Structure formats: C-alpha cells, structure tokens
Amino acid sequence: MPLDIEMLNFLDSPNFVSLAALEVGQHFYWHIGSLKVHGQVFLATWFVMSVLIIASLLATRNIQQIPKGMQNLMEYAMDFIRELTRNQIGEKEYRPWVPFIGTLFLFIFVCNWSGALIPWKLIHLPEGELAAPTNDINTTVALSLLVSIAYFYAGFKKKGLSYFAKYVQPTPILLPIAVLEDFTKPLSLSFRLFGNILADELVVGVLVLLVPLFVPLPVMLLGLFTSAIQALVFATLAGAYIHEALEGHGDEHEEEHA
Amino acid sequence: MFDFDATLPLMAVQFILLMVVLNAILFKPLTKVIEDRSTLISNSQTGAKEGLEQVNAITQQYEKALIDSRRQYQSIIAKAQAEAQKTASEQIAAAQAEAVAARETATRELAAQKVSAMAELEKQVDSLSQEIVNKLLVGV
Numbered sequence: 001m002p003l004d005i006e007m008l009n010f011l012d013s014p015n016f017v018s019l020a021a022l023e024v025g026q027h028f029y030w031h032i033g034s035l036k037v038h039g040q041v042f043l044a045t046w047f048v049m050s051v052l053i054i055a056s057l058l059a060t061r062n063i064q065q066i067p068k069g070m071q072n073l074m075e076y077a078m079d080f081i082r083e084l085t086r087n088q089i090g091e092k093e094y095r096p097w098v099p100f101i102g103t104l105f106l107f108i109f110v111c112n113w114s115g116a117l118i119p120w121k122l123i124h125l126p127e128g129e130l131a132a133p134t135n136d137i138n139t140t141v142a143l144s145l146l147v148s149i150a151y152f153y154a155g156f157k158k159k160g161l162s163y164f165a166k167y168v169q170p171t172p173i174l175l176p177i178a179v180l181e182d183f184t185k186p187l188s189l190s191f192r193l194f195g196n197i198l199a200d201e202l203v204v205g206v207l208v209l210l211v212p213l214f215v216p217l218p219v220m221l222l223g224l225f226t227s228a229i230q231a232l233v234f235a236t237l238a239g240a241y242i243h244e245a246l247e248g249h250g251d252e253h254e255e256e257h258a
Numbered sequence: 259m260f261d262f263d264a265t266l267p268l269m270a271v272q273f274i275l276l277m278v279v280l281n282a283i284l285f286k287p288l289t290k291v292i293e294d295r296s297t298l299i300s301n302s303q304t305g306a307k308e309g310l311e312q313v314n315a316i317t318q319q320y321e322k323a324l325i326d327s328r329r330q331y332q333s334i335i336a337k338a339q340a341e342a343q344k345t346a347s348e349q350i351a352a353a354q355a356e357a358v359a360a361r362e363t364a365t366r367e368l369a370a371q372k373v374s375a376m377a378e379l380e381k382q383v384d385s386l387s388q389e390i391v392n393k394l395l396v397g398v
Contacts, residue, residue, distance in 0.1 A: 027261070035264035045269065049276050056284035063291050065298070071288075078288045098289070099281040107276060138265035146270055 028128040038136055040125055045133045048110045081105055084232075088239025093246055097239070100150055104143065105235035108134055112197055112227030116204075116220065132227075135198040137190065144189035147238045148182065155245035163245070185241055189234060196230045 028039040059074035081102040115132020155163035207216040
C-alpha cells in the first residue's frame with residue numbers, strides 16, 4: 001500500500017503545514033522603521049481596494065437617470081446596503097451610517113471572494129502567501145475595533161455622557177455583563193470573520209491536496225456562500241450594535257409599538 | 259497565527275481612507291441619483307394623478323353640460339310644440355268662428371232675400387190678380 005504509507009508519512013511529517021501548502025502563521029514581513037507589518041495582507045488589501053475604487057469609478061463616471069451596466073450593478077449593491085442599514089438602524093438615523101456599513105460590507109465581501117476566487121498561489125512571495133486579507137487576524141480585529149469605536153461614537157454623539165446610563169438601565173446588577181459586552185462584541189465579530197475565512201481556505205486547501213480536481217468544488221462553492229454570508233453578518237451586526245447604542249433601553253418598547 | 263503588529267492600526271487607517279474615498283465616489287453620487295430618481299418618479303406620479311383628476315373633472319363638467327343642453331333642447335322643443343299647438347288651436351278656433359259667422363251671415367241674407375222675394379211676390383200677386391181680373395172682365 002504505497003499510497004497509505006505516503007499519506008501516513010505526509011501526516012507525520014513535522015512540517016505538515018507547509019507541505020499542505022497552507023502556510024498558516026507565516027508572513028511576508030515588511031519593516032517600516034521599527035515596525036513589522038504583514039506585506040501579503042497589504043498587497044491583497046490594495047488589490048481589493050483598487051477593485052472597489054475602479055468599480056465605483058466605472059459606476060459613477062457617467063451617471064445617468066436610467067442606469068446601465070456597471071451603474072446598475074453598483075446601484076443594486078447600494079440598494080442592498082441601504083436596505084440593510086435601514087433595517088438595522090431605522091428609518092430616522094440610518095443615512096449617516098450608510099457609508100460605514102456599506103464600506104464594511106463591500107470591503108469584507110470583496111476580500112472574502114478574492115480569497116476564494118483568485119488564484120493568488122500563482123504569485124510567489126518570498127515568504128507566506130497571498131490570500132484574503134480577512135484571513136489575517138489583524139484585519140478582522142482592526143475592522144471590529146472600528147465597529148466598536150463607531151457605536152461608542154454613535155452613542156456619545158446622540159446622548160452625551162448619559163450614554164453610560166444604559167449600563168445600569170434595567171438594573172445595576174447587570175453592569176458587569178453590560179461592560180463585558182463591549183469586549184465580547186469586537187471579539188466575536190473579529191473571530192467569527194477570521195475563523196470562517198481561514199477555516200474555509202484551510203478546508204479547501206487540504207481537500208485540494210488530498211483529492212485534487214472535482215471533489216473540492218462543492219466545498220469551494222460552500223466557501224463562496226459562507227464568505228458572502230460572513231460579510232453580510234459582519235455588516236448586519238455592526239448596524240445592530242450602532243442601533244443599540246442609538247436607542248438604549250427606554251425607547252425600544254416605544255418603537256415596537258409605533 | 260495570532261501575531262498582532264503594526265498591520266492592525268494600518269489596516270484600520272486604510273479602511274477609513276477607503277470609506278472616505280468610497281463615500282465620495284460611490285455612496286454620495288449613487289444616493290443622490292437614487293433619491294433624485296425616486297423624487298422624479300413620485301413627482302411624475304403626482305402629476306399624472308393631478309392630470310387624471312383634471313381629466314375626470316373636465317369629463318364631469320362636459321357630461322353636466324351635455325345633460326343641461328339636452329334638458330334645454332327638450333324644453334325648447336316642448337315650448338315650441340306647445341306654442342305650435344296653441345297657434346294651431348287658435349287658428350282652428352278662429353277659422354271655426356269665421357266659418358260660423360259666415361254661415362250666420364249667409365243664413366241671415368238668405369232670410370232677408372226670402373222676405374224681400376216674398377214681399378215682391380206678394381206685390382206681384384196683387385198686380386197679377388188685378389191683371390187676371392182685368393183680362394177676365396174684358397172678356398165678359
């Protein structure tokens with residue numbers, strides 16, 4: 001059974017990770033002064049950003065009352081984003097948050113799909129490999145911290161210091177949980193996105209290694225689906241957190257009845 | 259896998275930059291065009307509704323005018339008919355009266371002529387009888 005032995009060898013091998021061509025934890029470091037950054041993340045991010053910017057420029061270059069082509073596509077995305085933001089934040093206050101939520105959604109969506117669709121492997125880096133920027137924990141933590149800052153900003157801007165009242169609003173007993181929530185929110189946001197994308201890429205990588213060609217295809221399709229869902233979930237949760245900060249406990253019931 | 263470094267703040271800065279850029283080149287113009295379009299649509303809907311109302315009002319007015327004029331012409335016809343009837347009956351009455359008058363005159367004249375004829379005849383009876391008597395007496 002040469003095949004079995006080979007597989008066993010392969011599993012026993014100490015550098016399984018690099019054999020599997022999944023170089024998790026290896027990075028293409030750039031040094032800026034005394035700082036180290038992950039170059040592969042930046043390269044992929046710049047690619048994603050330029051895709052978004054080029055698509056936007058194409059869509060709004062020759063803007064028309066009756067949309068066509070690229071403008072139509074981006075208006076569809078725009079409608080989707082506006083709807084999402086309105087559903088989460090509410091008719092009254094959603095407008096200023098559309099750019100934030102929309103950029104979150106578009107950026108994460110294009111990041112995830114770029115990781116799933118573009119054969120980054122073909123471009124060789126000295127160290128590490130190109131992949132979706134969202135499979136680096138730095139990216140997801142940065143995004144989720146921005147969400148935290150955004151909802152604190154929303155709360156303070158609307159209510160000033162009385163925003164803190166929501167921590168003790170129903171009962172002060174829940175204060176520790178309310179404080180804990182402010183830590184679990186970014187934590188869960190970042191780890192959900194990071195975990196899903198990284199796991200998806202790992203699963204696809206391992207399957208491609210084990211059974212090449214057609215078997216990994218359904219998993220890849222599932223990966224595309226998960227990627228889209230994760231972008232949607234991230235944007236939706238960001239909207240929900242901002243809405244929560246804007247509303248507080250007192251008004252919620254009024255709104256339900258309204 | 260969990261090595262945090264300067265990538266994190268730089269990604270945040272990049273994201274904010276991306277948001278500013280996308281806001282300028284994507285969200286603002288598209289929101290503007292979408293809202294302009296919905297304003298345009300609702301405006302033209304209102305305009306169409308107003309036009310429809312106008313058309314309905316004009317149709318009603320026209321129908322009212324139609325009914326009015328129908329009533330008017332019917333009344334005119336009725337009036338004319340009544341007038342004609344009146345004229346006709348007046349003329350008939352006049353003609354009848356005239357006829358009656360003419361008949362009466364004729365009857366009266368006839369009677370007068372009869373009377374005068376009778377008188378003349380009576381006169382002639384006298385002279386005739388005188389003549390008869392003369393003739394007879396001549397023979398005798």
